[in-house]
Amino acid sequence: AQRVTQPEKLLSVFKGAPVELKCNYSYSGSPELFWYVQYSRQRLQLLLRHISRESIKGFTADLNKGETSFHLKKPFAQEEDSAIYYCALSSGSRLTFGEGTQLTVNP
Amino acid sequence: DTGVSQDPRHKITKRGQNVTFRCDPISEHNRLYWYRQTLGQGPEFLTYFQNEAQLEKSRLLSDRFSAERPKGSFSTLEIQRTEQGDSAMYLCASRLLTGNTIYFGEGSWLTVV
Numbered sequence: 001a002q003r004v005t006q007p008e009k010l011l012s013v014f015k016g017a018p019v020e021l022k023c024n025y026s027y028s029g030s031p032e033l034f035w036y037v038q039y040s041r042q043r044l045q046l047l048l049r050h051i052s053r054e055s056i057k058g059f060t061a062d063l064n065k066g067e068t069s070f071h072l073k074k075p076f077a078q079e080e081d082s083a084i085y086y087c088a089l090s091s092g093s094r095l096t097f098g099e100g101t102q103l104t105v106n107p
Numbered sequence: 108d109t110g111v112s113q114d115p116r117h118k119i120t121k122r123g124q125n126v127t128f129r130c131d132p133i134s135e136h137n138r139l140y141w142y143r144q145t146l147g148q149g150p151e152f153l154t155y156f157q158n159e160a161q162l163e164k165s166r167l168l169s170d171r172f173s174a175e176r177p178k179g180s181f182s183t184l185e186i187q188r189t190e191q192g193d194s195a196m197y198l199c200a201s202r203l204l205t206g207n208t209i210y211f212g213e214g215s216w217l218t219v220v
Contacts, residue, residue: 097149
């Protein structure tokens with residue numbers, strides 16, 4: 001069975017500080033991993049996927065198969081990054097989500 | 108707005124009543140998903156369709172829940188004999204079969220009193 005764990009429900013940092021949102025997964029196959037974000041009063045939207053190896057809004061995430069992790073990082077947090085971030089794993093047919101981490105970036 | 112749309116956005120119903128939610132996916136998207144999300148939790152998969160065929164259902168989907176996508180376009184999710192535990196946000200999402208990005212709607216909030 002596939003499972004996604006986000007150990008921190010709440011994370012608070014100051015503007016300009018580095019931020020790391022942790023994600024660990026368990027999956028027997030070859031995983032496809034994503035980060036979704038939900039800003040206040042907006043719909044859930046894709047932030048980035050591991051396949052693309054892209055940087056979106058300054059965020060990056062590296063898949064570490066040895067540690068079964070897909071942590072999301074940003075070197076300098078901005079106030080507009082405040083949101084709920086969900087790590088998700090795709091089995092091909094559907095997404096399995098973690099419980100989410102609410103990030104607050106303080107001025 | 109050409110994104111996934113859901114209706115109604117909010118529904119308050121009495122325990123025991125039936126409710127139905129509608130989802131209009133992005134045009135041409137073959138796959139349509141239903142998820143449920145409660146406060147403080149991530150979305151939980153309920154079911155998905157490929158065109159009009161319902162291909163997978165979660166164990167979370169009790170026999171009081173039924174979903175349809177009769178013409179492979181919009182979908183409905185019906186909950187019969189609602190219970191207080193059904194109170195949640197019901198999210199619809201869609202994607203192209205050949206794509207790997209799932210697009211979500213804004214959700215339908217259900218409150219059972």
